[in-house]
Amino acid sequence: MSDKNVLKPYQTTAGISWIATRQMQNRIQLEIQKLHKEINVEQLLVLMELDWEDGLRPSVLAERLLRSKGTMTSLIRHAEKNEYIASTPDPTHKNAKKIFLTLKGKKIHDELSVIINQELEDAVSHVPTEHRDIVFNAMRGMVLRYNPEYYDCDD
Template sequence: MNSNIAIDFENSIGPWLGKTVKILDYFVQETLNNYNLDLTKEQMIVLKKLSDKDGLNQNELAFLTLRDKSSLTRLLTKMEAKNYITRRQDTTDKRIKNVFLTKTGKETFIKAKPVIKQLIQRIEQGISATEKQDIIKTLKKIQSNFGSTIEHI
């Protein structure tokens, strides 16, 4: 292997995506904390998916949130401890657990929605509608480069 091959990281998309995701993660968590929302970004995503379709089973939820089953189980255990969700055995297949929002989970999601809307506005500040569409188009191309066209996220 030739170790003299130069890689221009500053002009490569990958590092810029990585930096941007880290910045977004930091500001999302900081903003949720500033609004006294006992919620992580990952928990917010689960609340959103269950708000869209309550009663998803854990396999469906893992797929929709791009998490492996064990990390989703850990996340759901934490959310159950906060009384955001409850898991119930499926009525037809006892091996399947369905996940439901609790009253507290629904209320927390409702409180968090305007905060997330504010974050989205901050993210898109100074970006035109055309630029936004170009960014989305480019990100979809990157996803398809890895054989992934994940439309369900």
């Protein structure tokens, strides 16, 4: 017997945020697949991180994306195979490497960023302008709960 006073996940603010972000991510995946079948949202997130700050170590990318080192290794391997990124030894760390966006990766990133930006704008088009700051701050708080250093690189 279930407790009628306990809300189901989709009845909570965080739950509906989770559903909305998953639906948005799935929609973005469908849109990018129309242009580039070989890239998925997670690989695109790697390109976006490198566009923001090039020359990162895989461990830094894994931290920022909240992915395991194994998952990050796979994402990097596929991106290198598709010539979206390149790696070089990190002169400051003997066994580490730095990851860089290639010209091809930058071109793909820039092309897909237009689609993402439009999709993100469409996703909140129903929200009145005066309420968008409230939504932004609420979502920012959720981001910081899971990744407290996320906005440190904004400075």
